[in-house]
Amino acid sequence: FDETGLTIVRVETRAVNAPTIRAHKLSNTEISHKAIILVRVILSDGSIGHGEGSTLGGPRWAEESPESIRASIDRYLAPAILGLPANRFEAAAHAMARAAARNTSAKAAVESALYDAVGHSLGLPAAQLLGGRMHDRFEVIWALASGDTDQEIDEARAKYAAREHRRFKVKIGFAAPEADLARLRRLTEALPDCDLIVDVNQGWTAARCNRWMPALEELGVVLVEQPVPAQERANLARVTARSRIPVMIDEGAFSLAEVAEAGARAAGNVLSLKLVKSGGLQELKRAAGIATAHGMELYGGCLLESGIGTAAHLAVFSTLPQLHWGTEHFGPRILTRDLTCAGIRFADFHIACPTGPGLGVTVDEAYIQELSDGDWRTAAA
Ligand code: MUC
Ligand code: MG
Incomplete structure (x- = not known):
């Protein structure tokens, strides 16, 4: 238990494919839809936070794909942080680092959601x-x-x-x-x-x-x-x-x-x-x-x-x-x-x-x- 008594009780993911206003071309890929993995972290007091896992052109810009991001969150990152004190951000990041090498887009999505959730619970901006x-x-x-x-x-x-x-x-x-x-x-x-x-x-x-x-x-x-x-x-x-x-x-x-x-x-x-x-x-x-x-x-x-x-x-x-x-x-x-x-x-x-x-x-x-x-x-x- 920690100072606030808040714990991480649920982690959820969802895949969306959001259309872009025009085709976006890079030297190695082109997109007309942005595939996004959304993460929702729910705390013991009911506070909810959202995060986003980003890719560009599947595993083209980097090695993570929307599918791999979702799988690594569901299977490895979420289990590593469930039940942990919510406002110990360093400890949560450390637990995720031990659960998975790299997978940086997935980890960033979860940590963003955690900051959002704790910020909502405490009434403080993440920047604070x-x-x-x-x-x-x-x-x-x-x-x-x-x-x-x-x-x-x-x-x-x-x-x-x-x-x-x-x-x-x-x-x-x-x-x-x-x-x-x-x-x-x-x-x-x-x-x-x-x-x-x-x-x-x-x-x-x-x-x-x-x-x-x-x-x-x-x-x-x-x-x-x-x-x-x-x-x-x-x-x-x-x-x-x-x-x-x-x-x-x-x-x-x-x-x-x-x-x-x-x-x-x-x-x-x-x-x-x-x-x-x-x-x-x-x-x-x-x-x-x-x-x-x-x-x-x-x-x-x-x-x-x-x-x-x-x-x-x-x-x-x-x-x-x-x-x-x-x-x-x-x-x-x-x-x-x-x-x-x-x-x-x-x-x-x-x-x-x-x-x-x-x-x-x-x-x-x-x-x-x-x-x-x-x-x-x-x-x-
Ligand atoms: C990149 O390589 O910088 C960011 C802006 C943009 O147009 O493409 C991305 C990726
Ligand atoms: Mg660049």
Whole structure:
């Protein structure tokens, strides 16, 4: 028993497939629906918390799939935490770490739900439980990823005119570099007041980087994300050393040891922070600390989460002394309809950090019911 007397009594999962407003293309996958595993944690006082397990294109962006996330929660992670004191977050994370290696998206989903549930029970925002807020809002980046330049120009101009976004991340690496460069040139000409970031999603070799990074520099691209394969941290270090544009490591650094290695080798000078990589809110804060200790800048990454996962990220981001590049949590807007109906607010190129108890969002139960093919499934101890 703990100070509050609260225990974890039930963990439930549910699979939904939420449509996106358009196709979203990466170098290695393309989606028109976002598969999401939702988690619900129920405490002994009846408090409920929600979390979200994210993937992109099945096991394409990383090794976890919606099916594996749900199975690892139901079969291993939930039994490991059932009956534990609810507000001992470190102990719950430790129990999950012992129950399963990696499975970071699954662990992050459960931990998000736990913070949400305890926050609701105590009437405190999750950010308060993570050290307290230092920021109220962040500049929010939008991703251009249809691959159709005319459509992307129209989309970006509309976002800019509506004061929704003025920094854009362009997904490249699915076409030849010559074609990507031509597309980027048209985008820079059409969006003179906007910043462009490119995400190659591991699509280039180090040799291609040597050949094409100077051209990106010439176009005024402000940041290049994960140009080479994830496991090639030595090559990423070489590319970073040669580049005058900041280089961000994304798929190449999941664990704290990988973040430390990236920092020590200067494999990237910016880290993309994601729950799906860190495996939990506390671990995400630690990743930020390790990167900062190595002099890396921080970027608030996403994996197209709905408002639930977005709020979990914002809870952590809001407690960091500095998030140099702002965040790309545009997920609630890429879905035709978000899974939350209150708490997520975008205004004047920014996203506001929710302030209510727990994650500070209201889950749209009716819409979730509409989207999912089954009911909540209870994990047995
Ligand atoms: C990634 O690799 O960054 C995040 C935004 C987006 O458009 O794709 C994702 C994944
Ligand atoms: Mg990326």
